[in-house]
Amino acid sequence: MTPISPGVAVVFLVVLCALVLFVTEPVPVDVTAIGVMVALMLIQPASSMLAAAGLLAEPIVVFADYPGDALSGFSSGATLTVLAMFILSDGVQRTGVVQRLGAWIASFTGESQNRQLSATIGVVAPISGFINNTAAVAILLPMVTDLAERGGTSPSKLLLALSYASMFGGMLTLIGTSTNILASELSGRLIGRTFTMFEFTQLGIVVSVVGTAYLLTVGRWLTPERIKPRQDLTEEFEMADYLTEVVVREDSPLVGQQVRRALVETDFDVDLIQLIRGGEVFLEPLGPKEIHAGDVFALRTDRDTLVELLDVEGLDPVPTAVDEAELEAGESRQNLVEIVVAPGSSLVGESLASASFRQRYNATVLALRRGRELFRRRMDNVELRVGDTLLVQATADSIERLDANRDFIVAQEIERHDYRESKTPIAVGIVIAVVGLAALDILPIVVSALAGALAMVATRCLRPGELYESVQWDVVFLLAGVIPLGIALESTGGAALLAGFVVATGEVLPLVGVLATFYLLTALLTNVISNNASVVLMIPVAVEAAQALGANAFSFVLAVTFAASTAFMTPVGYQTNLFVYGPGGYRFSDYIRVGGPLQLVFAGVTTVGIAAIWGI
Numbered sequence: 271m272t273p274i275s276p277g278v279a280v281v282f283l284v285v286l287c288a289l290v291l292f293v294t295e296p297v298p299v300d301v302t303a304i305g306v307m308v309a310l311m312l313i314q315p316a317s318s319m320l321a322a323a324g325l326l327a328e329p330i331v332v333f334a335d336y337p338g339d340a341l342s343g344f345s346s347g348a349t350l351t352v353l354a355m356f357i358l359s360d361g362v363q364r365t366g367v368v369q370r371l372g373a374w375i376a377s378f379t380g381e382s383q384n385r386q387l388s389a390t391i392g393v394v395a396p397i398s399g400f401i402n403n404t405a406a407v408a409i410l411l412p413m414v415t416d417l418a419e420r421g422g423t424s425p426s427k428l429l430l431a432l433s434y435a436s437m438f439g440g441m442l443t444l445i446g447t448s449t450n451i452l453a454s455e456l457s458g459r460l461i462g463r464t465f466t467m468f469e470f471t472q473l474g475i476v477v478s479v480v481g482t483a484y485l486l487t488v489g490r491w492l493t494p495e496r497i498k499p500r501q502d503l504t505e506e507f508e509m510a511d512y513l514t515e516v517v518v519r520e521d522s523p524l525v526g527q528q529v530r531r532a533l534v535e536t537d538f539d540v541d542l543i544q545l546i547r548g549g550e551v552f553l554e555p556l557g558p559k560e561i562h563a564g565d566v567f568a569l570r571t572d573r574d575t576l577v578e579l580l581d582v583e584g585l586d587p588v589p590t591a592v593d594e595a596e597l598e599a600g601e602s603r604q605n606l607v608e609i610v611v612a613p614g615s616s617l618v619g620e621s622l623a624s625a626s627f628r629q630r631y632n633a634t635v636l637a638l639r640r641g642r643e644l645f646r647r648r649m650d651n652v653e654l655r656v657g658d659t660l661l662v663q664a665t666a667d668s669i670e671r672l673d674a675n676r677d678f679i680v681a682q683e684i685e686r687h688d689y690r691e692s693k694t695p696i697a698v699g700i701v702i703a704v705v706g707l708a709a710l711d712i713l714p715i716v717v718s719a720l721a722g723a724l725a726m727v728a729t730r731c732l733r734p735g736e737l738y739e740s741v742q743w744d745v746v747f748l749l750a751g752v753i754p755l756g757i758a759l760e761s762t763g764g765a766a767l768l769a770g771f772v773v774a775t776g777e778v779l780p781l782v783g784v785l786a787t788f789y790l791l792t793a794l795l796t797n798v799i800s801n802n803a804s805v806v807l808m809i810p811v812a813v814e815a816a817q818a819l820g821a822n823a824f825s826f827v828l829a830v831t832f833a834a835s836t837a838f839m840t841p842v843g844y845q846t847n848l849f850v851y852g853p854g855g856y857r858f859s860d861y862i863r864v865g866g867p868l869q870l871v872f873a874g875v876t877t878v879g880i881a882a883i884w885g886i
Contacts, residue, residue, distance in 0.1 A: 276317075277330045277762035284309050285755065285764075285807065292799035295842075298618065299800050300744040303751025310758050311340040332758045339757050343750035347716040348455035352448040353746050354719035358704060359401040360740030361697045361726035363409055366689030368397060372413040373683070381421045387490060390414050390428050391482050395439030399474070400701060403440035403447050404742070407432060407846040408612065408679050415608075415853060416683045424495040429850035430864055431485045431493070436846050437836045438481040438872075441474040443467055444715060445705070446835075448745055449801045451715070453831040456756060456809045461823045467709035470828060473879045477832070480875050484868050492864045496642065496855035502594040503606055507637040507661045512572060512646045513543075513592035518565045522584025530557035538579055539648055540571040541634050543597065543663050553605065553665045555632050568592055570636050572647045597663055605666055608681040610852055611658045613845045614744040615677035623650040631672060633664035639852050641841070657841065659852030676739055681853045690731065697731045748802055756806035769814035776819050781886045784819065785829050786877040788812050792833035793869055797843035805834045825884045832876045838865025 284306060291302040310332055317330035333339035343349055362368065372393050379385040390410075398406045414432050418425040440446030444454060444467050458464035497506060504513060518524055529542060545552040545559065546566040552559065566588060571579065579585060590596070597606045611617055617625050622635055638645040638652060639659040645652055659681065664672070673680040674688060704722035708715040726732045732740065759765045772791075776784050788808070796804040808830045816823035837843030839862050841851040847861065880886070 274767065275763060276326070277332060278764045278767055280313055280317075280330055281310075281332065281758045281762050281764045284313075285759070288755065288803070289799060292803060298744060299803075300747040300751065303748045303800075303803070305751070307340060307343065307751045307754050310754055311337055332762060333754070334761055339761075340754045342757065343753035346455060346749065346753050347714070348448075348452040349746060349749045349753070351445075351451045351716045351719050352749060353741055354716070354723040355402055355445055355448070355451070356405070356741045356745075357723035357726060357732065357737055358701055358719065359405040360736065361723075361731040362401055362701060363405060364688075364690055364732065364736075365694040365697045366691055367694045367698060368401075368406070368409045369413065369683075369689075371397075372410050376413060376417045376420075379417060379421060381423075383421070383423050383427060383490075384486065386417055386421050386423055386428060387431055387486060389417070390432050391435040391485060394432055395435045395478050395482070396442070398436045398439030399442030399446045400705065402445075403436040404613070404845050404849075406439075407436045407849050411610070411679055411849060411853065412681055412683045415681045418499070419682075422499045424497050424499050426496040426854045426856065427490070427493055429854040430856065430860070431489065433844070433846040433850045434481065434485060434489075434838055434865070434868065435478075437838070437844060438474070438478050441477055441832060441835055442471055443474070443705070444469065444708070445719075446474075447801075448749065449805055449835045450831060452749060452753075452802055453805050453809060453827065453834070454715075456805065457824065457827045460760070460810060460813045461827070463824055466711070467705060467715070470832075473828075473832075473876070473883060476879055477836075477872060477875060480871060481868065484871060488867065489864055492867070494856075494860055494863075496857070496860070503608070503661060504593050504597070504636075507639065507646070508644060509570075509637060509646065509661075510591075512570055513568065513636070514571070514576060515546075515566055515568050515588035515590050515592055515596075516576075516580065516585040517588055518561055518563055518567070519584045519586055520563045522561075522563065524561045524583055524585075525563050527561055528557065529559050529561060538571070539575050540569055540579060541628075541636070543568040543570055543592075543634050543636065553663070568597065570634070570646075575647075605669060606661070606663050607669055607672075607684070608853060609660050609662050609672055610679040610681055610849060611654050611656055611660070612677055612679050613656050613848070614742045615654075615656065617654045617677055618656055619653060621651045621653055625654075631664065631675075632668045633662045633672065635660050635662055637661040639855065641851055642855055642857050656845075657848035657851040679849060693729065693731045696729045697726065700725045700729070700731070745802075748800060752800070752803045752806045755803075756810050759807065760810045765810035766814045768811045769818060772811065772815045773818045781819065781821050782877060782881050784815070784821070785826060785880065785886055786873055788815070788826055789829045789833045789873050789877055792830045793837065793839075793873065796834045796837040797840045801834045801837060801844060805830060808834070822884060822886050825880045825886045828880050828884065829877065832872070832880075836869070836872055838869050838872075840865075 288306045313332050320326040321329045375389050379389045414428050415425050418428050444450050444465050454465035638649050672678050673684045700722050704718045707713045707718040792808045812826035812830050813823045816826040841847045
């Protein structure tokens, strides 16, 4: 067994710190990844100084090419390919073709939950093979939510299946997920064999069929109905005790004042939702309006605050129930929606107050849901997280802007006027060309993907400024930061040391058992840290173990890749799980209950499939 050298010990310490930070997320995972890269770069110069002072026998060498290896994540083909795929996905999304396809298929489902579930899986799985599966869920989530509403089905029964199907659909091709692209590059560097475009499509189809069968049967039975079939958003968020209407009395001290100074900029925990004056309904921005006697305001506040507000400000309660219909009276189009905080959103780590949400978006947040937890008072200082669901009221134009904003996913279908429908054949043709050129080995995937991204701009499917908006920069920086960690594990002997422990299981397990062990270890790791980070950590170990056992290293790489791309057991295991966490009203335990058995089924199917197709 490889001895524990100072280099291995230091790299293991960095890995341990990284794992703790990935799990606890005191800072975003991409910041942690860049921190890991910087820490690894500092080891060599720091150890050289300690060696010069006589405190170390010799400097610790982490990278053979310093600092080139440490910075290689930024020039990595995987990083650049993922960046280009985000651009390609966005070009397709802006044509509205996926939304139209989803709506067309949804028109056949009616009130049958089985058909709704089949349509959800049948749409997202194949799409996820050709555009980034995270983007596929973001695009289709509104369609599935509306599908549930129209059919009288709980969205909880469909949204978990949407996330899971996007994951196993992403295993149909090389470009289905960033994890596949990263694993391909690591495989090429370690064993000289990368993935072709349809390398594992055969197994991906088998996994998708098994996953679909599970979700339509056992998974459907295990998935709870956390949110009742929606009739009214205010009921769904249990807003009955937090919404009310008040009328301004003739003797009110508020008469003649601007709304902004009189009611918005106060210490009361109250939000003005809308103003009704002479039968006309006004929404944001309300701040500049002057208050008149007889004005009726719809408010979001709690009962204690309301009593205090009535006493101080000269207001009388209006005995009218404030429900969705009342809040939708302002415009003919929809103005009450749920929005989900997306990964990479500028609002993550901010609060509604620090982000000036109301002023920036001309929208009022009525409630915040985080899984099963509901916030309906004192929300302004709650730190926002990825997956948080906000119940928002705004004008139809403001909601359309929110829908176009990459910081959010609007959880209902919104009538958008900015889709470039005429560009649909061009955008789809570009993606087909990218896939075809790479599949026929005419161009490397990184070259064809970058050329496709450029073609999206050249053909005006995307405008130049939209290139930067389309990229999920947190994923790009995560990849750039963790790639050097895999190099450090390999070069210091850390991967060989870890492989030694796994190789020991070969004395009691057959090779297929060791392969299954790698699948399960990777799956467990991926469910608590980033999928890309788990691939970087586990593939070098898997290769070392396979070589020590005289096994097929490529099969071990595939086992790790499939396990890292199918993290079903926690909401933080995969970004798509977080997307549906709030809109589905799920509990953490729901992912274990529904995803745990599926993870075990996949462990068996994937391991046997790899052994049958590629051998071990």
